[in-house]
Amino acid sequence: MSSTSQKHRDFVAEPMGEKGVMALAGIGEVLGKRLEEKGFDKAYVVLGQFLVLKKDEELFRDWLKDTCGANSKQQGDCYGCLKEWCDAFL
Amino acid sequence: MSSLSSKSAQEISALLDEYGIKHGPVVDSTRSLYEKKLKEAMSKGKKAKQSPDKTYYREEEEEVTYVYRTPVRSDGAGDRQSYSSYSRPKPEYRGRDYAEEPYMYDTPSTYSRNSTLKSTPMKSGQDTATAPQSSRLIPLWVQFVFFLAVAVFLYIVFSSMETNESLKGLE
Numbered sequence: 001m002s003s004t005s006q007k008h009r010d011f012v013a014e015p016m017g018e019k020g021v022m023a024l025a026g027i028g029e030v031l032g033k034r035l036e037e038k039g040f041d042k043a044y045v046v047l048g049q050f051l052v053l054k055k056d057e058e059l060f061r062d063w064l065k066d067t068c069g070a071n072s073k074q075q076g077d078c079y080g081c082l083k084e085w086c087d088a089f090l
Numbered sequence: 091m092s093s094l095s096s097k098s099a100q101e102i103s104a105l106l107d108e109y110g111i112k113h114g115p116v117v118d119s120t121r122s123l124y125e126k127k128l129k130e131a132m133s134k135g136k137k138a139k140q141s142p143d144k145t146y147y148r149e150e151e152e153e154v155t156y157v158y159r160t161p162v163r164s165d166g167a168g169d170r171q172s173y174s175s176y177s178r179p180k181p182e183y184r185g186r187d188y189a190e191e192p193y194m195y196d197t198p199s200t201y202s203r204n205s206t207l208k209s210t211p212m213k214s215g216q217d218t219a220t221a222p223q224s225s226r227l228i229p230l231w232v233q234f235v236f237f238l239a240v241a242v243f244l245y246i247v248f249s250s251m252e253t254n255e256s257l258k259g260l261e
Contacts, residue, residue, distance in 0.1 A: 059123070062127070
């Protein structure tokens with residue numbers, strides 16, 4: 001439990017619905033803005049990208065880094081968050 | 091190589107498979123990522139393309155490099171046509187044929203088979219560097235160990251002869 005943030009636990013606890021992209025773990029204001037500019041304005045759009053990349057960790061991390069400049073920790077947090085959400089709800 | 095962005099999604103997908111890159115569908119949002127991955131793979135020169143042909147060719151290369159050794163030892167580049175009895179060469183003997191007499195007859199046979207492949211002269215020192223280890227009859231290190239054992243044995247024999255009668259018996 002100590003390895004996941006509160007944000008992560010909040011996100012994974014329920015269907016994401018219309019939550020914004022900043023609700024994702026690892027995605028704060030700066031990264032969120034960059035993602036929105038690229039068209040990823042909702043969490044489910046990032047989820048869509050995650051699924052199109054076949055839920056592969058390396059691919060998703062690379063994509064996130066290229067798209068919004070996330071560092072390694074942020075990439076890992078976001079990936080873990082989405083993965084766990086998929087395990088629970090998909 | 092044509093620009094990656096002009097290729098179709100299927101071509102990108104095929105290229106990713108060739109380089110062994112795990113990937114999903116090539117859609118608008120994933121395309122730039124995959125193009126970037128392909129560029130990296132190409133610049134690194136990953137040898138994932140058409141491996142069956144390459145291995146065959148490399149085997150040929152081993153035979154070919156064997157050719158370059160013999161001109162140093164003997165003369166001419168096409169004289170030994172009469173020794174063609176071996177169908178499969180043994181490139182591992184390339185370094186050993188000088189020291190181990192019994193294996194010498196192999197060198198011309200393989201040589202003659204390859205003289206038709208490539209006749210362009212290259213340095214003889216290259217064969218030891220270019221020909222990689224191939225699983226032939228006897229591995230290279232076994233020959234090396236055998237050679238060392240023979241050398242040690244001869245040394246022991248020689249030294250034991252010395253201690254009996256100080257060099258008198260040798261003459």
